[in-house]
Amino acid sequence: MAQPLTDDVVAVRPRRASDLPAIEAASHDPETLRWLDDTPMDAADRGTSLARTEEAWRTGRAAPLVVADATTDEPVGIINLQFRDDAVATVAYSVFPAHRGRxxxxxxxxxxxxxxxxELRLTQLLLEAAEANTASVRVAExxxxxxxxxxxxxxxxxxxxxxxxxxxxx
Incomplete structure (x- = not known):
């Protein structure tokens, strides 16, 4: 991704070291934990997070990104493409607690x-949402x-x- 994707309200861009405190804090949020099966980030995870992100990009397995406020560049969520093959990927996302409902x-x-x-010329994106997670179901729709x-x-x-x-x- 050469340039951030933006609509002048949010920007989707590669993750940076400065994003990690917000990502770590959000990973402990009870609502986030309710819907995602990821374990909360600890100090060891935080220390290797950018290396794992770079490896995912380099190997073509995934494109882990951050969602930022387009004006302030403050991280407000995460979004990830996980490639299933050359034509299909799964999208997953989470908005940080203080920024939900916007x-x-x-x-x-x-x-x-x-x-x-x-740009990537994928032919299909998949999105999975827990049936009870009405907010994510609405996003998909x-x-x-x-x-x-x-x-x-x-x-x-x-x-x-x-x-x-x-x-x-x-």
């Missing part, structure tokens, strides 16, 4: 989808993703239904 996630997903389906299925995941707290959405055009 339409940040749909803006970031639209920017990322435009880049992925345009607002961004033009269509529901294509569901799957059940077993977690410590019991079965967890994930809705699968797909997008092939912006």
């Amino acid at each position: 339409g940040i996630a749909p803006r970031a997903v639209r920017l990322l989808a435009g880049w992925a389906l345009g 607002k961004c033009g993703f269509e529901r294509v299925g569901s799957r059940v995941e077993t977690r410590a707290e019991g079965p967890h239904t994930l809705l699968v959405f797909a997008c092939t055009k912006v």
Whole structure:
């Protein structure tokens, strides 16, 4: 990604060392932990985070990015493309607690989808959202993703239904 993707409200850009404190703090948020199966970031994770991010880019496995305020460049969330193959990727995102409810996630997903389906020439983006996570389901729908299925995941707290959405055009 040569330049940040922006709509003048949010920007989607590569992660930086200065983003890590905000990413670490958000990783401990109970609402974030409710929906994501990632473990909270600790000091060891923080120390290797940028190296793991660079490795994901270099190997073509993923494009871990940050969502920032377009004016202040303050990190307000994270967004990630995980490549399944040369044509398909999964998009995942999280908006930091203090910034939720402001339409940040749909803006970031639209920017990322435009880049992925345009410049990267992917043919399909997938987005999985917990059925009970109405905010993420709304983001998928607002961004033009269509529901294509569901799957059940077993977690410590019991079965967890994930809705699968797909997008092939912006």
